[in-house]
Amino acid sequence: MSTRAAAARIVQQVIYGGDSLTEVLQQPVAQALPATEQPLLRDLCFGSLRWHERLSAVLAQLLGKPLKAADKDVECLLRVGLYQLIYQRTPDHAAVNETVKSVKKLRKAWAEKLVNGVLRRFLRERDALLAQADQQDSARYAFPNWLLARIRTAWPDDWEAILQASNTHAAMTLRVNQRQYTTAAYLALLENSGLAAETVPHVASALNLHKAAGVEQLPGFAAGAVSVQDSAAQLAAFLLDCQPGMRVLDACAAPGGKTSHLLEKTLDLQVIALDSSASRLQRVTENLQRLQLQAQVVAADAGNIAAWWDGQLFDRILLDAPCSATGVIRRHPDIKVLRRDSDIPALQQEQARLLRALWQTLKPGGKLLYATCSILPDENSQQIAAFVAEQHDAVHQTIGDGWGRALPMGRQILPGNTGMDGFYYALLEKRCGKQ
Numbered sequence: 001m002s003t004r005a006a007a008a009r010i011v012q013q014v015i016y017g018g019d020s021l022t023e024v025l026q027q028p029v030a031q032a033l034p035a036t037e038q039p040l041l042r043d044l045c046f047g048s049l050r051w052h053e054r055l056s057a058v059l060a061q062l063l064g065k066p067l068k069a070a071d072k073d074v075e076c077l078l079r080v081g082l083y084q085l086i087y088q089r090t091p092d093h094a095a096v097n098e099t100v101k102s103v104k105k106l107r108k109a110w111a112e113k114l115v116n117g118v119l120r121r122f123l124r125e126r127d128a129l130l131a132q133a134d135q136q137d138s139a140r141y142a143f144p145n146w147l148l149a150r151i152r153t154a155w156p157d158d159w160e161a162i163l164q165a166s167n168t169h170a171a172m173t174l175r176v177n178q179r180q181y182t183t184a185a186y187l188a189l190l191e192n193s194g195l196a197a198e199t200v201p202h203v204a205s206a207l208n209l210h211k212a213a214g215v216e217q218l219p220g221f222a223a224g225a226v227s228v229q230d231s232a233a234q235l236a237a238f239l240l241d242c243q244p245g246m247r248v249l250d251a252c253a254a255p256g257g258k259t260s261h262l263l264e265k266t267l268d269l270q271v272i273a274l275d276s277s278a279s280r281l282q283r284v285t286e287n288l289q290r291l292q293l294q295a296q297v298v299a300a301d302a303g304n305i306a307a308w309w310d311g312q313l314f315d316r317i318l319l320d321a322p323c324s325a326t327g328v329i330r331r332h333p334d335i336k337v338l339r340r341d342s343d344i345p346a347l348q349q350e351q352a353r354l355l356r357a358l359w360q361t362l363k364p365g366g367k368l369l370y371a372t373c374s375i376l377p378d379e380n381s382q383q384i385a386a387f388v389a390e391q392h393d394a395v396h397q398t399i400g401d402g403w404g405r406a407l408p409m410g411r412q413i414l415p416g417n418t419g420m421d422g423f424y425y426a427l428l429e430k431r432c433g434k435q
């Protein structure tokens with residue numbers, strides 16, 4: 001299968017099958033392509049989904065009426081073709097010709113004339129078609145209307161900057177294993193290997209690569225010298241402030257980036273890495289093995305403590321709660337396609353359920369760090385304010401300095417702030433004694 005035809009199939013699975021782009025890229029439709037074609041494939045898929053709303057508005061003008069359900073692969077090939085013509089540097093004639101040739105790989109020869117005609121019409125009428133599309137806010141900002149409205153309401157002074165940052169490509173960020181190298185020493189190793197990078201303000205373990213690289217190119221990766229993790233996510237291990245000998249729970253732990261960072265940062269921790277997905281916990285185990293770290297890995301619903309808890313209280317709990325992931329759209333643009341407005345209330349209920357359950361397992365004097373990769377107050381500051389009001393032994397702790405912005409409850413990083421993903425953190429301490 002050609003790269004463009006494979007991209008069309010993948011985009012179809014995301015838009016019409018509701019599948020995660022990350023997961024589909026691990027399937028045979030993507031993996032069957034040679035390594036030399038993988039960068040183009042990823043760019044076509046990520047780009048077509050990043051600009052989905054704008055491409056849809058243009059395509060609606062070009063097609064007049066939607067293609068029938070059996071031909072959504074052809075529609076998605078047109079999306080891939082339009083993405084190339086609008087956003088890629090591929091010469092127009094080459095993009096059209098290669099996209100038309102890919103129709104044969106979909107085994108729909110009848111569609112060659114359609115694809116050729118649609119793409120060539122776009123080239124003739126480009127400015128008018130784009131101007132017409134951009135009269136819709138959803139197309140102009142490449143965000144679904146429901147999410148655009150929520151972000152405008154939540155961040156009236158910042159919403160345009162949030163959307164712009166969310167539509168950019170995120171840097172590849174590394175977490176240096178301080179047990180093996182200082183950040184400065186590993187930066188020198190990268191430079192000696194021909195990989196330019198820079199430190200990240202406020203996150204001592206983080207480095208941003210100037211250009212993404214395969215992990216096999218990173219010095220010492222296989223031996224655990226470094227991991228790939230956004231700098232905002234790296235803050236968790238610093239904020240939780242674990243001390244040697246502590247008993248620590250990482251709830252919702254997969255794929256294990258924060259689990260391993262906790263263990264790298266503090267010696268002699270007793271860590272339980274808990275997640276409801278046994279398959280995703282395999283990633284946690286693989287990460288721990290590569291980094292030569294040890295934790296107890298448990299598959300269970302964190303909110304059903306009777307199913308996994310042995311009754312011993314924890315000194316520290318990290319709850320990286322299920323959320324809308326609206327802060328990491330620049331890395332996962334399919335979120336704009338997959339997420340629905342109706343998902344938010346259900347996510348809020350799940351977050352509250354997990355908070356109430358896990359609070360019971362925390363020692364008096366212990367700390368729980370609540371984290372999400374969301375920028376919606378419903379899931380963040382409002383969630384914590386409601387919990388503190390309900391839980392009389394929960395004391396909100398002020399955190400952070402210089403990064404993100406302080407809220408009455410917790411601290412919010414908006415996408416792109418000092419190059420970080422959008423993230424929210426709130427630290428709660430369990431009050432000792434009776435009140």
